[in-house]
Amino acid sequence: MAEPSTTSPGSTDLTVAQVLSWQTTTLTALATRWSAQARGLTTFDDSAYRAVDSSIDFWRGAAGDAMRAGHETRRTATKTLITALTDGAAAAGAGATELDAARTAVERAVRTAEANGNQVADDGTVSLSTSTHQTLLAQLPDAASYAVAAGALQVDANSSTTAVKQALTDAGTAATAVATSIEQAFAGLAESETLISPAPQNIDGREIWDTTSDPQGRAILQRYLTGGGDWYINSDPEWSEYMMSNQLLRSQLEEPVTTAAQAALQGYLANGNPSQAGTPQSLHAEIENGEAIIGYQYLHGTDSTVGDFTFLPNSTVKPRGDGTYEVTMHNSYTWNDIIDPNPQYGSDQTKSAIAEAITLGTADPYNIHINWTGSTTLIMDASGNVLSQSGYPK
Numbered sequence: 402m403a404e405p406s407t408t409s410p411g412s413t414d415l416t417v418a419q420v421l422s423w424q425t426t427t428l429t430a431l432a433t434r435w436s437a438q439a440r441g442l443t444t445f446d447d448s449a450y451r452a453v454d455s456s457i458d459f460w461r462g463a464a465g466d467a468m469r470a471g472h473e474t475r476r477t478a479t480k481t482l483i484t485a486l487t488d489g490a491a492a493a494g495a496g497a498t499e500l501d502a503a504r505t506a507v508e509r510a511v512r513t514a515e516a517n518g519n520q521v522a523d524d525g526t527v528s529l530s531t532s533t534h535q536t537l538l539a540q541l542p543d544a545a546s547y548a549v550a551a552g553a554l555q556v557d558a559n560s561s562t563t564a565v566k567q568a569l570t571d572a573g574t575a576a577t578a579v580a581t582s583i584e585q586a587f588a589g590l591a592e593s594e595t596l597i598s599p600a601p602q603n604i605d606g607r608e609i610w611d612t613t614s615d616p617q618g619r620a621i622l623q624r625y626l627t628g629g630g631d632w633y634i635n636s637d638p639e640w641s642e643y644m645m646s647n648q649l650l651r652s653q654l655e656e657p658v659t660t661a662a663q664a665a666l667q668g669y670l671a672n673g674n675p676s677q678a679g680t681p682q683s684l685h686a687e688i689e690n691g692e693a694i695i696g697y698q699y700l701h702g703t704d705s706t707v708g709d710f711t712f713l714p715n716s717t718v719k720p721r722g723d724g725t726y727e728v729t730m731h732n733s734y735t736w737n738d739i740i741d742p743n744p745q746y747g748s749d750q751t752k753s754a755i756a757e758a759i760t761l762g763t764a765d766p767y768n769i770h771i772n773w774t775g776s777t778t779l780i781m782d783a784s785g786n787v788l789s790q791s792g793y794p795k
Contacts, residue, residue: 415573416523417565420507425497428579432494439486446479481589488586496579503572510568514561518554525566527558617643617696624767625740631768641773644736647697649688651794654734657682657712658777658794662728663785665716669726670783679714686710686736700738700769707768708737721780725788728779732793733772741766 453472456465511521518533537550617640624632634640644650665677686709690701703710713733720726775793782788 414524415569415576417507417511417521417525417569418523420504420569420572421511423500423504425500425504428493428497428500432490432497435486435490435493439483439490442479442483442486446476446483450476485587485589489583492579492582492586496582499575499579500572503568503575507565507568507572510561510565514558514565517557517561519558519561521561521565525562525569527561527565529554529558615695618694618699621696621699621740621769622694629767632770634769634771636773640771643696644734644771644773645775645793647688650686653684653686654712654794657684658714658730658732659779659787659790661712661714661732662716662730662777662779662781662787665714665718665728665730666726666781666783666785669718675718677716677718679716682712682714683709684712699740700736703737704739707739708735708770710737711735724783726781726783728781730777730779730792731774732777733774736769736771738769739766740769 449472453469456469460468514521514527515530518530518536519527520530521527533554537554541550623629661679661682664679668677669675685703685705687702688697688700691698711734715731715733717729718726719729777790777792777795779790780788
């Protein structure tokens with residue numbers, strides 16, 4: 402993965418290495434995919450329109466009118482989507498050509514400078530190479546002659562500096578224009594119609610693209626695309642509710658929570674202390690993976706190198722009059738992960754390649770740590786058998 406740039410794509414601080422590493426073929430692939438998606442939607446829209454329009458022959462009345470009106474609303478949205486895809490494809494295709502030309506101009510300026518015995522720094526500054534200095538020293542024995550010759554060659558190097566830096570500036574301007582044109586193509590879409598589609602699903606022999614998204618997925622993707630750095634989300638109400646709502650995760654937490662409650666009860670029976678701070682636990686957790694821009698699907702598995710999933714139990718035990726015990730738990734949970742292309746998933750690799758092309762290298766992996774607390778109450782007998790349970794994660 403490329404290191405994140407500290408400047409905007411159109412900045413004159415773009416380096417030679419950055420421009421020469423541009424992979425514009427990914428933009429071309431993106432244009433092809435968006436064009437295919439637009440064609441597929443157009444075909445589907447035309448077919449649906451004909452079917453709905455002909456329904457007036459056999460479905461009359463309020464229900465039929467409502468169906469046709471609803472379809473017209475959806476058709477308007479579909480046409481907006483088709484236009485965005487078509488414009489985006491055109492922008493990406495043209496952008497690939499423009500960036501190719503800009504990269505070639507930088508390559509040409511660098512080659513010309515090096516052919517004249519110069520070396521080119523990453524910022525575009527051109528100076529006499531070591532071999533050129535050595536040649537001058539060997540051919541011109543006195544310092545005065547050496548200084549005159551080196552000075553004359555430095556004039557040419559200065560001219561090359563101007564050429565290389567201008568090519569870098571032009572490349573930055575082109576990059577900004579390309580990014581702007583792609584953004585403008587999709588600017589009219591609602592948030593729910595985000596279209597950075599990684600790969601099609603094959604359903605009944607047809608390519609179906611998943612453009613579903615949610616706020617968490619869009620936030621995770623945006624931070625990745627902009628190189629936003631590590632992200633610590635601590636007891637944020639929206640994120641807490643989001644993570645607690647995942648049923649796959651809840652099912653994985655039931656056993657460790659029950660075990661911690663049983664340990665708290667045994668501790669109480671042994672020492673009479675109602676407050677029991679349990680032992681922190683670390684485990685691996687997995688939730689669904691997929692092709693959409695969905696928060697769960699970007700997370701899809703904790704990463705052991707940054708902490709995996711951590712569970713910190715904190716319990717209070719209270720005896721009940723019927724010989725049973727009420728164990729109330731206020732637990733802390735933390736999802737620790739790395740947002741990066743996972744080689745296990747081909748879709749991640751494609752998403753990463755597209756992100757690199759769109760952002761010209763600013764896309765960068767980051768660690769994400771999501772912490773939340775959840776309460777649960779368990780009624781248990783003296784042997785630790787659970788008689789009832791309410792709260793998270795049950």
